Amino acid sequence: MTILIIARGxxxxxxxxxxxxxxDQAKALxxxxxxxxxxxxxxxxxxxxxxxxxxxxxINTITTYNLFLxxxxxxxxxxxxxxxxxxxxxxxxxANIIAKHEGKIDIIYTHYLFNTYYxxxxxxxxxxPIVAIEHWSELNKEPLNERVLRMANxxxxxxxxxLTVSKPLQERIHQLFGIQAEVVHNMLGSEFTYAPDNTPHxxxxxxxxSLLPVKNHKLLIQALHQLQLxxxxxxxxxxxxxxxxxxxxxxxxxxxxxxxxxxxxxxxxQIAEILHHCDVFVLPSISENxxxxxxxxxxxxxxxxxxxxxxxxxxxxxxxxxxxxxxxVDGLAKAINHMxxxxxxxxxxxxxxxxxxQFSAPVIAQQLTTIFQQxxx
Numbered sequence: 001m002t003i004l005i006i007a008r009g010x011x012x013x014x015x016x017x018x019x020x021x022x023x024d025q026a027k028a029l030x031x032x033x034x035x036x037x038x039x040x041x042x043x044x045x046x047x048x049x050x051x052x053x054x055x056x057x058x059i060n061t062i063t064t065y066n067l068f069l070x071x072x073x074x075x076x077x078x079x080x081x082x083x084x085x086x087x088x089x090x091x092x093x094x095a096n097i098i099a100k101h102e103g104k105i106d107i108i109y110t111h112y113l114f115n116t117y118y119x120x121x122x123x124x125x126x127x128x129p130i131v132a133i134e135h136w137s138e139l140n141k142e143p144l145n146e147r148v149l150r151m152a153n154x155x156x157x158x159x160x161x162x163l164t165v166s167k168p169l170q171e172r173i174h175q176l177f178g179i180q181a182e183v184v185h186n187m188l189g190s191e192f193t194y195a196p197d198n199t200p201h202x203x204x205x206x207x208x209x210s211l212l213p214v215k216n217h218k219l220l221i222q223a224l225h226q227l228q229l230x231x232x233x234x235x236x237x238x239x240x241x242x243x244x245x246x247x248x249x250x251x252x253x254x255x256x257x258x259x260x261x262x263x264x265x266x267x268x269x270q271i272a273e274i275l276h277h278c279d280v281f282v283l284p285s286i287s288e289n290x291x292x293x294x295x296x297x298x299x300x301x302x303x304x305x306x307x308x309x310x311x312x313x314x315x316x317x318x319x320x321x322x323x324x325x326x327x328x329v330d331g332l333a334k335a336i337n338h339m340x341x342x343x344x345x346x347x348x349x350x351x352x353x354x355x356x357x358q359f360s361a362p363v364i365a366q367q368l369t370t371i372f373q374q375x376x377x
Contacts, residue, residue, distance in 0.1 A: 001372060002035040004098065006110040006119050009040050010064050021292065022111050024189050026062050028365035037102055039065045041090045043072035054097060067094050091122040099125060107372045112136045117151040120158040129160035129375040133184060134169060135289045152177055160375045165290040166311025182371065185314065186292045187364040191272040192299035194352035202232035203340055206278040208271060208293040209285070211241030216284040218250055223333040225254040229340055235260045236278065238271060275300040280339050285309055286326055298355035301348030305335045320351045
């Protein structure tokens with residue numbers, strides 16, 4: 001089966017996380033014997049190591065097409081209609097290139113509503129079923145942006161099959177647009193496996209996510225400051241973003257510089273290595289659809305403390321973690337203290353094995369393959 005994946009981006013040496021979700025799925029599908037192509041129109045405002053025009057590469061048998069012509073930030077001076085027309089023109093150009101070099105496409109698989117919208121507008125020439133998977137956080141906002149509503153009302157009815165990464169998102173889309181989607185959860189990268197660490201270390205919590213207000217790192221710092229654990233501990237925060245300065249100020253004000261460390265961006269292999277030496281993963285987010293970072297921690301055998309948001313109940317229960325209400329600093333502090341006192345009661349190997357059974361690359365890739373085959377039939 002030849003599968004064309006329409007992605008947000010393609011990871012490279014300058015940003016290993018950009019489009020990594022899509023690329024991980026591409027690798028898993030290729031491992032099942034499919035011919036996989038990834039296409040992305042890149043509009044980020046980043047000039048370092050950027051080639052203007054089309055870049056075609058083959059990575060692990062996967063053919064990638066990345067088109068970069070103009071950052072969207074420069075187009076802000078133009079009308080919304082012009083910006084959309086320019087993006088549609090870029091996707092039409094991409095379609096022409098792929099049709100010329102790749103021949104017949106069996107399935108078009110799109111990630112995020114904005115890509116699904118452009119695909120339904122410009123990729124009709126392939127005469128292939130479009131399967132769309134939704135994990136865009138914009139769909140959780142109240143009220144929905146008018147542009148998001150317009151794109152969804154146009155694109156969702158035109159796809160052959162709509163997927164969502166969690167049940168709450170599935171229910172929201174049905175409520176808003178009357179479309180019945182199927183749930184396909186996020187997938188684990190192969191880097192994340194169980195590797196027990198018996199070296200002595202302080203009680204170590206870890207949090208992975210961009211330093212953005214929605215990730216709510218400030219609540220975690222506040223909870224730890226309030227709790228004042230009576231034995232050595234540390235918190236490692238992996239990620240980068242505009243909140244770094246404010247978070248460091250909060251850490252300094254609480255005199256927690258020796259315990260809380262902002263580690264910056266790390267690639268997947270580095271994150272996995274850090275997780276192997278930690279005790280508990282914490283997700284304090286205000287909003288999530290289905291956290292890949294939680295799955296990665298579970299796959300390494302870490303119990304998880306998480307806010308009740310998105311599809312978190314679909315992967316966390318009493319056997320592998322604790323939940324608390326969004327923005328409940330007392331609830332978070334209580335959960336951390338409970339984990340501190342009862343950490344040895346969690347079976348880390350069982351946590352890792354159960355995660356792999358549900359969310360490993362072969363499991364999710366086979367689920368997607370079955371859906372693609374149904375669409376072709």
